[in-house]
């Protein structure tokens with residue numbers, strides 16, 4: 511396949527960026543999107559040009575690092591896949607593909623397609639954990655009975671990979687789907703009940719301080735999430751937040 515790529519290039523968050531056009535040929539339909547970008551970068555390096563900066567790590571849909579906005583969709587046109595799992599067979603010979611970074615005030619551009627998602631880490635640090643005494647008296651988790659539906663829902667919430675596609679897809683750049691997944695995975699389990707009140711209050715406070723927008727129930731986050739995280743988690747987080755607000759009064 512021969513493709514035209516319009517790629518966002520930006521030196522850092524302080525300067526303006528713009529789309530640059532590149533041509534690439536001999537793209538195999540079996541290549542992943544990131545492999546196609548690797549080929550383009552090899553060509554740029556051989557010509558002495560600056561390669562395009564983009565985030566990646568596992569390349570198997572687990573780490574959440576890959577973060578491209580492809581033809582107006584976070585992680586591109588396929589459903590329930592990350593950019594690293596998107597294959598070039600989704601495109602056809604002669605296509606023009608526009609590639610941009612995940613855009614949100616809380617995700618400033620570091621370079622080209624790489625954005626700073628440390629705001630997510632600060633939200634996690636505010637409450638996305640449980641404290642367990644591991645001094646020798648810890649109860650074996652397998653000996654604590656958990657209702658099957660709760661275990662399944664907690665597991666589903668825990669599959670959030672923290673990629674930020676929900677934020678990039680939301681017209682308000684809201685991080686509610688991400689935060690609600692992190693709150694839900696503990697809210698449903700007995701181990702998470704101990705710190706539940708502080709967790710939801712602190713994580714939502716940090717989310718607001720980072721500059722993410724509010725949720726207006728559009729649902730774009732759920733549609734574009736590569737892990738199928740459900741909006742039900744947002745409803746659960748809202749209930750948790752209301753309960754915690756009353757308790758903390």
Ligand code: SF4
Pocket residue numbers: 669670671672673674675676677687688691731734735736737738739
């Ligand atoms: S909720 Fe989905 S889109 Fe948002 S960070 Fe988690 S995996 Fe990514």
Ligand code: FES
Pocket residue numbers: 565566567568569570571572573574575576592593594595
């Ligand atoms: S590179 Fe790890 S999820 Fe895409």
